[in-house]
Amino acid sequence: MSGPALPHGVRGIHALPAEHHDGPWDAIITPPGVKERILGTVLLRLLHGPRLATLAGPLHGLVVLAGPPGTGKTTLAQGVAQAAALAVASRGATTLVDIDPHAFPSDMLGESQRNISRLMGETVPELAARRPHTVVVIDEVESFAVRRSSASFETNPVDVHRATDAVLAGMDAAAASQPRLVFVVTTNFVDALDEAFISRADLLVELSLPDVETRACIIADALAELALHWPSLAGLAQDAEVHHGLAKRTEGWDGRRLRKLALGAIARTPAIAADPSGLDAAALEAEIDSYALWRLSPPPNRSAEEET
Ligand SMILES: Nc1ncnc2c1ncn2[C@@H]1O[C@H](COP(=O)(O)OP(=O)(O)OP(=O)(O)O)[C@@H](O)[C@H]1O
């Protein structure tokens, strides 16, 4: 479902599992145990939410994925919905609701608060009633649950407070009335999130930039994908020694940039771009070197200009 028929603030509604949602979950490589823990937390709620609701400290159905840009947060949030939907499929389908947090700008005086209250109090429960399980993804949630203690009192104090209050109240109500509903949210700025929001999280995962082992795996995976299209790259895609050498030289790179490394190396010369089968380890190393150069030294004329 897409287009103008969607309720306000909803970017997409999908019935899962669906084959075309396969992929994202497997694409993200994390240190051992991280993905299992995310999936385990979502499954606990989807499968046993009603039973666990009677505990003195019940689940809130909130998973927060935090971390720097390009570390796979959005992909994991979308991916866990499909992975969980597959795991619970024998008990019924799952609705994935994709929320657009920018639909609730904090400068729109009481309007945002009313819209958030409607989203949480009406839209989400109505959507959750459609199928036995529901995963609500809120990407870049920092614009949604703004930390009240640091919200500027000059710009929009009352409204920010009310909007965040509305998110918390809405989330509590939804958690209580929809025990098989999970919110999976992402943020670059965990410190910008309201403390009471963070405190409700059943799981807070702070993804970091990939370590050397993970970098090697991401490089290998990206090359393996290319080898599906250009089979003569299979040797390079399987050469663990090359992957480790490249991984050692890419400290500080995020997953997004690592995935683009091979494409950048292919694009270095029109000849390899025309026939990517010509990609080799030397071109990959040269691409890393030129990226490092570009990062470390400003373009020659810029620095002179900036000093004046
Ligand atoms: N750990 C990883 N393993 C493999 N691929 C990764 C990893 N992290 C990121 N990527 C790749 O990088 C790209 C960007 O990922 P994604 O959009 O999920 O990152 P993000 O953390 O949401 O970034 P942003 O904060 O900028 O929104 C995707 O193509 C994804 O496959």
Ligand SMILES: [Mg+2]
């Ligand atoms: Mg993202």
